[in-house]
Structure formats: structure tokens, C-alpha cells
Amino acid sequence: MSFFSWLANGLGTLMGVVADVVSTVVDTVRSAYNAFADKGGAVKEAAVDESRRKRERLREVNDEVMHLRNRAQSRGSLSDQERRRWHDLSEERAELMGKLGEAQEVKAAEKILENEALIEKVDVDLHTTHVLQYNAFADTLGKKCPMCTRQMKLQWRRDLAVPTPKDFYWGCTGWYVLKGEIRACKHTEALKRSDYRLMTDASAPEFSLNADEFGHIVSDSGTAEIITTRVDDLRSDLSKRKQGVELVTCPVHGEHMVLRKKSQPMGLLDTYFLACPHWQPSGQGCSFIEKLKSGSQLAALLKSETGRGIL
Ligand SMILES: [Zn+2]
Numbered sequence: 001m002s003f004f005s006w007l008a009n010g011l012g013t014l015m016g017v018v019a020d021v022v023s024t025v026v027d028t029v030r031s032a033y034n035a036f037a038d039k040g041g042a043v044k045e046a047a048v049d050e051s052r053r054k055r056e057r058l059r060e061v062n063d064e065v066m067h068l069r070n071r072a073q074s075r076g077s078l079s080d081q082e083r084r085r086w087h088d089l090s091e092e093r094a095e096l097m098g099k100l101g102e103a104q105e106v107k108a109a110e111k112i113l114e115n116e117a118l119i120e121k122v123d124v125d126l127h128t129t130h131v132l133q134y135n136a137f138a139d140t141l142g143k144k145c146p147m148c149t150r151q152m153k154l155q156w157r158r159d160l161a162v163p164t165p166k167d168f169y170w171g172c173t174g175w176y177v178l179k180g181e182i183r184a185c186k187h188t189e190a191l192k193r194s195d196y197r198l199m200t201d202a203s204a205p206e207f208s209l210n211a212d213e214f215g216h217i218v219s220d221s222g223t224a225e226i227i228t229t230r231v232d233d234l235r236s237d238l239s240k241r242k243q244g245v246e247l248v249t250c251p252v253h254g255e256h257m258v259l260r261k262k263s264q265p266m267g268l269l270d271t272y273f274l275a276c277p278h279w280q281p282s283g284q285g286c287s288f289i290e291k292l293k294s295g296s297q298l299a300a301l302l303k304s305e306t307g308r309g310i311l
């Protein structure tokens with residue numbers, strides 16, 4: 001099942017839409033969505049409930065896999081029975097992650113149908129790279145690595161305050177999967193021309209500025225203070241509810257990433273990061289983390305979790 005002939009993400013953005021106008025594209029999504037619902041596919045509340053149950057099960061599966069992994073490390077080996085169990089759990093995990101991926105598509109389609117009136121075409125150029133960076137926050141649905149079939153993620157050179165369009169690339173999430181010292185996959189790809197053509201909800205006030213102006217605003221100390229307070233509030237709210245961030249999942253464990261704060265940050269853009277729930281500061285757990293090093297990522301985080309971005 002896929003509603004999209006293009007790449008999509010949970011913010012309701014489509015990438016690579018070259019020729020068509022917004023209404024034609026939304027109509028295509030609508031008919032695929034309706035056909036899926038007519039065939040009894042779970043949508044809306046039912047889809048949310050089903051995902052919640054699958055995520056709970058996924059968490060149990062991951063915990064048990066971690067337990068077996070630790071046992072293997074401390075004892076040096078596993079019994080045949082334990083090895084079989086590990087194998088079964090890995091299969092169950094792959095199946096659950098596949099189903100949860102489908103549910104992410106359902107939700108993305110619903111967002112597009114709800115926001116139809118706000119969706120515009122954006123051709124990313126020097127002045128609008130922050131729109132691409134904003135969208136890089138959420139998991140990209142449907143971008144698979146040609147080498148290993150893992151999900152790919154939109155990346156950019158993190159040392160740049162304001163990247164240019166050429167500084168973005170696709171990186172395989174296998175980069176974060178360590179087999180001993182070796183990374184499981186290091187495949188990267190340049191963006192295709194069409195990847196710079198987005199259809200997205202362009203109503204966010206952040207998008208009325210150009211990339212440079214936006215960069216200036218988040219470096220203002222008064223603004224940085226307000227953003228820090230808001231992200232701190234969100235962090236304590238999520239942790240009270242024991243929840244992660246909805247639009248970003250660990251590619252290995254499939255669970256929502258947890259918003260964390262560095263203990264001694266150097267300014268706002270060095271303060272927050274997302275980590276897999278199985279991440280450990282000691283480096284023992286899952287190595288998947290995502291640094292929130294741009295105003296665009298923080299805006300996407302706040303907008304998707306609280307309904308309002310940073311402006
Ligand atoms: Zn790969």
C-alpha cells in the first residue's frame with residue numbers, strides 16, 4: 001500500500017512533485033486514501049489506536065532483544081533456544097515496523113487532505129533552504145537505500161549556519177547501525193533536481209522569511225530564550241506522559257525518539273537532541289541520535305508537537 005507516487009513525510013509534505021498542480025496531486029492522494037478506507041483499512045482514530053497497540057508491542061520486543069543482546073555480550077554466547085527466540089523477535093519487529101510505516105502514510109495522507117487549502121509548491125533555492133531543513137526533521141516515507149533497503153534520511157552539512165541547496169544529501173540510516181566498529185551502510189546520494197520541488201503547508205510564519213533572515217532571528221538572544229523555554233516545557237510535558245516525538249522514529253527500533261537536553265550546551269543550537277529510547281549516554285545502547293542544530297528543526301518540532309512553530 002502506498003498513497004504516494006512521491007516521497008512524503010509526516011508533516012504532510014510531498015517531495016519530487018514536478019509537473020502537476022496542487023489540486024491534481026491532492027485528488028490522487030484522496031482517491032488512494034478512499035480506496036484504502038473502503039477496503040477496510042484502518043484510518044483516523046482506528047489507525048491511531050492500532051498504532052498505539054503496535055508500538056507498545058514493539059517496545060516489549062525491543063526490550064527483550066536488548067536483554068538477549070546484553071546476555072550474549074556478558075556470557076559470550078547464547079543457547080540455541082535463546083538464538084531462536086532472538087530470530088523470532090527480529091522477524092516480529094520487522095513486521096511491526098512495516099505496519100507502523102503504513103500507518104505513518106495514512107496519517108501523512110490525512111494531513112494533506114486536511115490542509116489542502118494551505119498547500120503550495122515550493123522550489124527550494126538559496127533563499128528557501130530552511131523549508132527543506134524544516135522538512136528534514138520528519139522521517140521521509142518511501143526513500144529506501146538501494147544498497148541495503150534501510151530508510152534514507154535527508155541530511156545536510158551540520159557545520160553550516162545556513163546551508164545552500166547543494167549542502168543537502170540523502171544518507172542511509174544504516175550509518176547508525178554499528179556491527180562492532182563497522183557501520184552497516186555508508187551509502188549517500190545527492191538530491192535529484194526533482195527532490196527540491198516540494199508541495200507543503202506553506203502557512204508557517206517561518207516561511208515568510210528567507211533562509212538568511214530566519215538564521216538571524218534564531219541567533220537573537222531574546223528569541224533564543226523564548227524558544228528554550230518552550231522546548232523545555234515540551235520536554236517536561238513529553239517526559240511526564242512518557243512519550244517520544246511523533247514524527248521521528250529510530251530506524252533500528254522503530255520507536256519514537258526522545259527529546260533530550262545536553263548538560264552543558266554552547267547556545268540554543270547546541271542544546272537539544274533526539275535519541276532512541278534505547279540510547280545510553282555510555283555508548284552501550286542504540287547509537288541513533290539526531291542533533292537539533294538549526295532553527296528549522298526546532299520550529300518543525302514545536303509546530304508538530306504543540307501546533308505552533310518558533311515565530
Ligand atoms: Zn544502506
Ligand SMILES: [Zn+2]
Binds near residue numbers: 278279288
Ligand atoms: Zn534505536
